[in-house]
Amino acid sequence: MVFKIRQRQAPKNVAPIEFAPTAMPSRFPDRAQAPVELVSQDGSREPSWAHVSGWAQLSGSRQTVSCILICANQAPVVAQLLPLLSDSLTESGYPWEIIAVDAGSTDDTLAVLSPWIELPGIRILRMDSPQDTAPCFAASLLRARGDAVICVDPVAPHSPDLIPQMILLWESEAMLVHARYDAAQRRSSLVHWDETEMRQRIAHPDFMLPPECTQLGLLDRQLIDWMVQGG
Numbered sequence: 001m002v003f004k005i006r007q008r009q010a011p012k013n014v015a016p017i018e019f020a021p022t023a024m025p026s027r028f029p030d031r032a033q034a035p036v037e038l039v040s041q042d043g044s045r046e047p048s049w050a051h052v053s054g055w056a057q058l059s060g061s062r063q064t065v066s067c068i069l070i071c072a073n074q075a076p077v078v079a080q081l082l083p084l085l086s087d088s089l090t091e092s093g094y095p096w097e098i099i100a101v102d103a104g105s106t107d108d109t110l111a112v113l114s115p116w117i118e119l120p121g122i123r124i125l126r127m128d129s130p131q132d133t134a135p136c137f138a139a140s141l142l143r144a145r146g147d148a149v150i151c152v153d154p155v156a157p158h159s160p161d162l163i164p165q166m167i168l169l170w171e172s173e174a175m176l177v178h179a180r181y182d183a184a185q186r187r188s189s190l191v192h193w194d195e196t197e198m199r200q201r202i203a204h205p206d207f208m209l210p211p212e213c214t215q216l217g218l219l220d221r222q223l224i225d226w227m228v229q230g231g
Helices: 054-058 075-092 109-118 133-143 160-171 195-202 221-230
Strands: 065-071 096-102 122-126 148-152 174-182 187-194 216-220
Touching: 065 075, 065 133, 075 096, 075 109, 075 160, 096 109, 096 133, 109 122, 122 133, 133 221, 148 160, 148 221, 160 174, 160 187, 160 216, 174 195, 174 221, 187 195, 216 221
Parallel strands: 065 096, 065 148, 096 122
Antiparallel strands: 148 216, 174 187, 174 216
């Protein structure tokens, strides 16, 4: 696996990038509740990456992948999904992290998540009170460190098996990749935009990122930086 370094520059004079209002806020408000990040028992302050090979640990040119998982009263689903996510991310070949956010759940979601913090690459954020998905995603994006960030909805009808394919598209210069579900055929397909298409789309003042991005979507780091700067 060859880890490529991208050298992209943000376009000038573009409109702020927005998600659909039902999916994610267009900005990152200062007054949004700040989540608490749980710390492992060894007291480590700097979250570790899950490394997939010795070469990846030694190489100074590697890229990384973050995965955001928002959990709200979904303990049984999360218990099944976390192993699948970790396997899919490991298959990608990049050092990775999962940022799982307990959005103020009142069931056993936090109890399901907590033991995972002892494993490399797993980060747990906790909201003190129930929160909508939008502020949780915004807070997670600000904390994600990856060169690519994958958003996952635990109840979306998409399989984590799509993640390696999404990363392959990202390696081929896609800046955004998201899954689209065909209910009639009961299957998911991937839609992707390269940098040229992204620049063309964001030139429109009413441009908004597809809401499907929060169900299963991959955002390039440059795209996230544009969003933060626009907010």
